[in-house]
Amino acid sequence: MEVQYFCRLRPLGEYFIGGEKTFDFWGSKGSAKSNYFIHSEEEISQATILGMIRFVILKKNDLLSDGWNDRGKKEQQKVFIGANGFTIDSSQKTYDYGKLKNISPVFVYEGDELLLHAPLNHKTYWEDENKKSHKNKKYMPFHMCQTGYSDMGQITYVPEDFVAKDGLCYDFMKLNDEEIIDRSDVFQKQIRTRVSKNSAEDGFFKRTYQFLKKGYSFGFYITMEEDWCPETTVKDEIVYMGQEKSAFVLSFERKDRAELKLGTEADKNPDYQVYYIASDSYIEDFSLVKNMICYAIIEKKSYRFLTLQTGNNYAESRRMSERFQFVKAGSVFYVRNGMGEAFKTAFSETDLSRALQQIGFNQMIRIGE
Template structure:
């Protein structure tokens, strides 16, 4: 087995979709902020998107007529988050997405970070409260007006970079075909994303020795709803991201380095948690090459979420999922830094 650093550099603005759909006049807004005809790209691709890209780049034939030959190399089916014992051929495992600038690696800053700091400084002043679910804690230092930190943590020196210094947006107008004489509802805006100042996406991939890496380790791929062009680079090297991250995380914290799928209640197992979520739906490619939208909508715990618990082993075991880990989901890091 060989481990590769895979770097993805967008060569044009990208659009990574989500469950939000366009809303037009007369339709309920459902609490979305801003104009009802506005839709925004996600900042980063999902792990399943990365798995789909890797399967495409490594399959020997680029058409559905050679299904059996391709299946022998990259597996018979697309990744499904609720599936068991899936195999992806020469792809042993993907690891969580992170960002790079030069040789520096950046992960999502844990969500218990105090905003406005140049380094990751977690909440430390907890107040104990009694609830119907037992004893819980809340962070006395949390300021609802400032909200949560939105930044990335540099694994080289522990400094943080605000997300708005990394991600930019570009708004494009479009229109849809109108069935009536009044086409005022036909226009919409899509907010595409791009990376600023030399940043790129990156992840590690464990592959069989016989995996056919692109010539010279370089190729390109189209990703996202707009089929945006990305350059792809494969570099064989060891993966130390999780170990490097653990050096900055307090030893009583579990940190989600990737998005996490968990279908069990975890509230009762936490004293304190800071969680963001994102919608997720699977898409499957049939033998004829057609893509079908899955019927089930899942909620994922977003990368950067943290859990404070008295029983890390029990909670970590609940969040671990070997099948999800194959695509880079459900990577849980136990902190190793002693709280001051």
């Protein structure tokens, strides 16, 4: 039997979560060096959450490795958390994480209220009769207009009221009433100067830490086998993530995951369907969806996953990092009418997509459905 938990994470102070911009990568081995400016990610990646939950499972079952004398625990560890962590491998059809079956996307919460990334088709400002700009306090999608036909004879669209100087919106949006929340109301930065002792020449570098402001937390759902732990609960557990082992407080609450819905019937259009990307997503073959869409507003984000390049023996095997381009949460696709099912199949029905969904990536919502 499987059970679901709502998990809440609260940082105990400043935190530092590394990302692609944290390091410079070069060479075939994917080696790395620090930049002068090192920036923490604001949000926690799904892969980081996976590693943290697997650690908690081992800790609660007294299965953490204790150095060289842990040979007897190896097989038990595989039962509870699986044999391997996550990496992108299109040849691998299933991923086994033992007692852990599924992780939802990680979202920011204001109290118990879920915040989504504001859709990138949100019109940030509106003008009054005196041409004075005001911020839209609610989600207001761009008005799309036809511009002609593509080389394949398909109708094309563009946002008629997009203003380049206003840019795109990178704020948050409350799920229940679509109120826009400024990103600066959620996160706060702290810049510190540090001394590098590991480089050939000692020098200074700047590190940007993140804070969550009061009233905000991270939250996500997990699905576990009911016998994952004798205690079957976690309350105010201290866990560490990211560089410098940033401390967070983790609590579980047994609770079923609610379906995410966005928009109303009024958001529907006879010529296209709008799909909102709810969590960072990897599209294995973008050429498969290119002709299905009449417009898209997307941002990309680089992820690196460790891979094992096997050789003839252990000495010839090595761990490597490989970079992948993901579509960021908040991106939107305008899918041509009649192609919605084909788009969903290409986006989420491949073996790799299912593996990504298992740990919270590749989640999307049709606006107005």
